[in-house]
Amino acid sequence: MKKIIIAIDGYSSTGKSTVAKRLAKALEYIYVDTGAMYRAVTLYALECGFIDDGSDNFNPLIKALDAIVLRFEQNPETGQSEIHLNNKNVEHKIRTLEVSSYVSKIAAIPEVRKKLVEQQQQMGAVKGVVMDGRDIGTVVFPEAELKLFMTASPAKRAQRRYKELMERGEEVTYEAVLKNVQDRDLIDSSRDVSPLVKAKDAMVLDNSNMGHEEQFQRIYQKALEIINS
Numbered sequence: 185m186k187k188i189i190i191a192i193d194g195y196s197s198t199g200k201s202t203v204a205k206r207l208a209k210a211l212e213y214i215y216v217d218t219g220a221m222y223r224a225v226t227l228y229a230l231e232c233g234f235i236d237d238g239s240d241n242f243n244p245l246i247k248a249l250d251a252i253v254l255r256f257e258q259n260p261e262t263g264q265s266e267i268h269l270n271n272k273n274v275e276h277k278i279r280t281l282e283v284s285s286y287v288s289k290i291a292a293i294p295e296v297r298k299k300l301v302e303q304q305q306q307m308g309a310v311k312g313v314v315m316d317g318r319d320i321g322t323v324v325f326p327e328a329e330l331k332l333f334m335t336a337s338p339a340k341r342a343q344r345r346y347k348e349l350m351e352r353g354e355e356v357t358y359e360a361v362l363k364n365v366q367d368r369d370l371i372d373s374s375r376d377v378s379p380l381v382k383a384k385d386a387m388v389l390d391n392s393n394m395g396h397e398e399q400f401q402r403i404y405q406k407a408l409e410i411i412n413s
């Protein structure tokens with residue numbers, strides 16, 4: 185059967201990864217969470233003390249980029265692909281509000297994007313991949329056979345994220361989460377390098393009032409149509 189690239193872009197907390205994982209499983213494709221890669225670089229920068237002085241001097245991080253090795257590995261217990269930073273599983277550590285509050289700044293650094301985009305292109309070179317992020321359909325794989333752009337209202341997205349963080353035992357307020365969602369939207373959409381924009385040929389999915397099953401079915405059917413064409 186023909187293998188394709190499925191590019192899923194959109195705002196944070198729109199459920200991109202939930203639908204992407206399910207699609208990858210149903211099609212027996214590889215799932216790549218590119219947000220996890222930007223988060224892992226952010227974690228590295230935080231752990232090295234490169235971004236704790238409030239200044240925007242990212243030179244130490246840029247100089248250290250070659251020392252950052254990212255790899256996805258399947259967790260045999262969950263069957264999920266998880267990110268490893270320099271041989272350590274950091275899948276959970278990259279999901280804190282602290283990492284979330286710095287990641288947009290790190291993702292706006294051109295040298296960081298160049299490194300990660302190259303790695304993403306290598307991972308998708310053989311096709312049969314579902315990749316989610318912000319610039320997959322526009323920059324990483326402008327030739328992807330299926331492109332989706334997911335969106336939902338900021339309040340809805342903050343509710344989802346708040347619930348997730350509470351379930352994980354993080355002490356956060358809904359207001360802080362909403363502010364983080366809004367701040368990230370602004371930085372992600374207005375940065376100079378690869379801003380979050382909808383690819384012209386992307387299918388838009390506003391899931392403010394749409395359940396997981398309906399979203400999945402719509403995208404899955406579209407994917408099968410393309411694969412079988």
Ligand code: DC
Binds near residue numbers: 288372
């Ligand atoms: O999808 P996420 O929330 O885990 O992504 C974390 C951050 O990384 C998000 O604020 C934007 C950035 N990002 C990006 O700039 N480009 C991508 N392809 C993926 C994520």
